[in-house]
Amino acid sequence: MALKKWATCRKYFLNCIKPKNTILGPKVRASSLKQISSQRLLLSDVSDPGSPFSLSDLSISLADLHVFTRKELILITKNFSKCNYLGEGGFGPVYKGFIEDNLRPTLKAQPVAVKVLDLDGTQGHMEWLAEVVFLGQLKHPNLVNLIGYSYEGQDRLLVYEYMPEGNLEHHLFRRHGAALPWLTRLKIILGAAKGLCFLHEEATPVIYRDFKTSNILLDLDYNAKLSDFGLATDGPDEEKSHVTTCVMGTEGYAAPEYIKTGHLTTMSDVFSFGVVLLELLTGRRSVDNRRHGREKNLAEWARPLLKDHRKLEGIMDRRLEGQYSIEGARKLAALAYRCLSSNPKSRPTMSSVIKTLEPVLELKDIPVGPFVYIAPVQGENECDNVKKNIKELDLDEVRAEEKIEEKEEKIKKVRQRHQKVRRNRHRRKAIGRAIHSDTELYRTLKSSLYS
Ligand SMILES: Nc1ncnc2c1ncn2[C@@H]1O[C@H](COP(=O)(O)OP(=O)(O)OP(=O)(O)O)[C@@H](O)[C@H]1O
């Protein structure tokens, strides 16, 4: 379910982002390029009207990025084949592709994800530029790696490392299959926190502005990487406490003071982090219009319940079936409570968030049970996967009503009983599927839990 993305001054914003054929102005002299390249290039350096930067200068400053031709991208994505379609957000469709080792001498063979700007959509050149400027320079294990980009005429494309497990939203809210286990949730949120912390601790802090489950991508080991820097912006310089911008973001995640005043700080990201933490604890979406009254907005509804241990148990994700650390859940609930404070100054910094999260991974009071998470097989027929994904999305909408959900619960229980029987049968065989139970994950991934 795609959440509503909004901008209160979208009209103004669109005026500043129309793709420019005339690029960004006259070429700068080599000496000034060099001067800027010694520090991080700020978005304003390239996007302000009158900036001396041209897109070809960008390729000099961000020399590690590959500038792809449309012809190469057609080859990589098999002509943007429907079978390679991964999904679509505000920017436009995303396709899986493969770079063969003979494409370019400096580029190793690898799977990639190619994002194509929808020229009729709500985003444009400015979001593309932000993505290139930020992800072209910021490299961290918890940020998705941008391999390159393409611009020809009005076309704007982005080429990323391929993240085989897709996004967190899909894993957390999908109707089919077992729920995401507790320790996997912890590993993901810790990775995402590290990514956000890295951005906030830059010499000029980067405010990400779009922290949400669909922007947290996962690799095969459930390492989390932040994606989508189209709304990111450089934070205030030392003399200022905030930047004032158009209100942009996704409903349900944006901080209340930012919505009211347009004042943006790194603490706005911490609020969004608190919302995602709540989604992981409760298994509920940040906004769910199928629910009644206050329950529609997760943060508003859940925050007052987080400090009462009995109430907390009542709102924990039922799909976890009690298989989580109670002490850990209480610690995370207390953390979410602070992140969601209406006063931005009372929210913790991301480095303090990490300090709270790390010890929670060590807690051993997780009931041992037959809880098994079956990850989809890699290399399955891609077309089948696409069809399956589309079907799941349709079902997601159709199964909105409470009654159907109850029915599903019953079916799930029967299925789990069947799975348990089948599992016991299969346990002795080595099988080609990735099966992670919480205890299994803990054993096999413990070393990487803190990576
Ligand atoms: N690098 C990647 N590897 C694998 N899948 C990706 C990658 N980047 C994006 N996707 C998938 O492509 C789909 C669209 O992603 P995109 O980020 O454009 O939109 P979104 O996050 O769903 O919405 P929004 O526009 O609100 O950010 C999602 O299903 C996402 O998981």
Ligand SMILES: [Mg+2]
């Ligand atoms: Mg996204």
